[in-house]
Amino acid sequence: MRIKARILVTGVGGSGGFNFVSALRTAERAGVAELFIVGTDYNRYHILAPDVNVRHRTPRHSDPEFIPTLLTLAKQYTIEFIHPHPSSEAKVVSEMRKRFEEEGVSLYLPDASAIAPSKDYIIKRLNDNGVPVPSTKIVKESEDVENAFRELGSPLWIRARAGAGGRLGLKVNTPEEAILWIRLNVLQGRATWGDFLLHSYLPGRDFAFDSLWYRGKLITSYARERLEYPLRHISLSGITGTPSVARTIHHEEINRIGTAAVLALDPSPHGFYSVDLKEGADGKIYVTEVDGKWHTTAPLWGEAISLAYGDQTMNLALLYLHLGITGALDIDVPKYNLYPEGLYLIRQLDTGVILYRESDGKTWRVR
Ligand SMILES: Nc1ncnc2c1ncn2[C@@H]1O[C@H](COP(=O)(O)OP(=O)(O)O)[C@@H](O)[C@H]1O
Ligand SMILES: [Mg+2]
Numbered sequence: 001m002r003i004k005a006r007i008l009v010t011g012v013g014g015s016g017g018f019n020f021v022s023a024l025r026t027a028e029r030a031g032v033a034e035l036f037i038v039g040t041d042y043n044r045y046h047i048l049a050p051d052v053n054v055r056h057r058t059p060r061h062s063d064p065e066f067i068p069t070l071l072t073l074a075k076q077y078t079i080e081f082i083h084p085h086p087s088s089e090a091k092v093v094s095e096m097r098k099r100f101e102e103e104g105v106s107l108y109l110p111d112a113s114a115i116a117p118s119k120d121y122i123i124k125r126l127n128d129n130g131v132p133v134p135s136t137k138i139v140k141e142s143e144d145v146e147n148a149f150r151e152l153g154s155p156l157w158i159r160a161r162a163g164a165g166g167r168l169g170l171k172v173n174t175p176e177e178a179i180l181w182i183r184l185n186v187l188q189g190r191a192t193w194g195d196f197l198l199h200s201y202l203p204g205r206d207f208a209f210d211s212l213w214y215r216g217k218l219i220t221s222y223a224r225e226r227l228e229y230p231l232r233h234i235s236l237s238g239i240t241g242t243p244s245v246a247r248t249i250h251h252e253e254i255n256r257i258g259t260a261a262v263l264a265l266d267p268s269p270h271g272f273y274s275v276d277l278k279e280g281a282d283g284k285i286y287v288t289e290v291d292g293k294w295h296t297t298a299p300l301w302g303e304a305i306s307l308a309y310g311d312q313t314m315n316l317a318l319l320y321l322h323l324g325i326t327g328a329l330d331i332d333v334p335k336y337n338l339y340p341e342g343l344y345l346i347r348q349l350d351t352g353v354i355l356y357r358e359s360d361g362k363t364w365r366v367r
Contacts, residue, residue: 001313001331003322004034008070008079008105010058010093011086012039013046015242016296020085021050022367023303023317032312033321038077040070061089067096074105081106081325087116087164087293108324110273110292114266118161119197122265122290129264131257132286134199134278139182141193145175148198155201158182160191164291165241171201202286204279208246209258210298212316213269214323220316222301222338223254230348242296247358248343253285255336261290272320274298297345304355304366305339314338 011017017039027033039052047055054077058069070093074082082105084093093100094112101107109115117125126133134157137148148156158178160168168185172178178198185191211221226243229235258275266273269292276289302316312318313331316338322329342358353366 001318001322001329002032002034003318003325005321005325006036006038006078006080007321008038008040008074008077008082009052010040010070010082010084010089012050012052012055013041013043013048014086014296016294016299017041017085018050019297019299019303020083020294020317021052023299023306023315024321025051026303026307027312027315027318030306030310030312033318036077038073038079040073061086061092066092067099071099071103074100074103079105081108081321083107083321083324084109085294087291090293091115106325108271108320110266110269110271114269114273114292116162116164116291116293117265119159119289120161123197125264126261126287126290129260131260131264132284134202134280134286134288136200137198139178139193139196139198142175142179145178145182145198149175149178152198152200157199157201158196159199160195161197162195166237166239168196169237169239171237172198199288200280202278202280202288204281204283206243207249207251207254207277207279207285208295209254209261209275209277210295210301210316211258211262211269211273211275212320212323213262213271213273214327215270216268218259218269218335219323219329220319220333220338221255221258221336222248223251223258224248224301227344244348245344245346246297247345248301248339248341250337250341257285257287261287265290266292272298272316297347300347300353300366301339301345304345304353304364305343307366308343308355308357308364 037052038054040058041047059065084090094109155173206226212219228245229240230244232238261275262273274295299317306315344356346354355364
C-alpha cells in the first residue's frame, strides 16, 4: 500500500483537520505515502499549525466565495483529491460535488443529507429503522417542557437540534431548569424556541463508533469509550466536545448498533461515519448521534496506533485516502475492532499526546 498524490484538505487549523494532516505525514515518514498538501482554513491563527506544503485562508463555508476559492486552488495546484474535513465544509462540498468532479478533482464523501444532519432528523431515521434512541420530545413552547417531564420523568437532557460538540446540552432536573436554560439562550441570541430537544437522560458510559464505508460496504471500524473531557470542571454540562482520555474497546453490541445506525442514516454509506452512543439507566445502549463526518480524534487514533505498532495499515486517514483515490485497498483490514483493546489516548491542552497500553503499562509519546 503506497500512495502518491496532490490533495487539498480544508479546515486544517481545527484539531480534527490538523489530526488528519498529521496522520498522513506519519504515513509519509513510514514510507507509504508521498503527498503535496494544500491546506485551507478560515481562522488566520489556527492555519499556522498544520504541516502542509501550502496554506491558504478561505471564506467561511456559508460564503458564496467558499466553493469558487477551493476550485481556484484546485486548479492552481493541480489537485487530484479534495478532503473537506469539518462537517460544515464537507456538507457544502458534497452538495457541489459535480463542480469538483468536472475539474478532475475526486472526493470520497457521503451524500450531503448524511453530513451534519439535525438531531431530530437523526432520531427519526434511527427510530424508523429500529435503532435504539433515547425517548425524545421536540420543544416548541413551555407546555412541551412540562409534558416532557410528565411523560419521560426526570432528569432529562436538553440540547440544540443543530450543531455539534454537545451544543447547548445540559442535564436538567425540573421543567423550570429547562425553561430557564431555553429562555437564557433565546435572550442571548444563541437559539430560538423550537431549536431544542429533550431526551431521557442517559447516565451511563459514553461510547463512540467510527467506521469507514465504500459504496455501501463496511471497510473497517473501531469502538472506544470516552473517559474524560478537557476543562469539564469549567463547563456547565461537563461535555466539551472531544475527550481528553478515551480507551479502545471490543464490544459486539456497540459494533452491531453502530453499524445499524450508519445504515439507518444512509442506506448506501460512502465515506467516514461517526456514531455516539450512551448507556441508559437500564444498562442498554442508545445512539445519540450518527453523522457522515470524522470524530476529531479518529485520525489521531490511527496515527498513534500505527506509530506505536509500526503498522500503517491501521492508519485510518491513509486507508481513507487510498480508497478515495484508487477505489480499492490492496491489503486486508478487519471490518470490526481495527485496534487492540485497552489502548488509551491521553491528550490535554499543552501536554502533547500519549498512547497508553493497559495490559503492560507501556506508553508511547505520539506528539
Ligand atoms: N440523552 C443524553 N443523556 C446524557 N448525555 C447525553 C445525552 N445525549 C447526549 N449526551 C452527551 O452529549 C454528548 C454529545 O452529544 P452527541 O449526541 O454526540 O451530539 P453532538 O456531538 O453533535 O453534540 C454525548 O457524547 C453524550 O456524552
Ligand atoms: Mg457527537
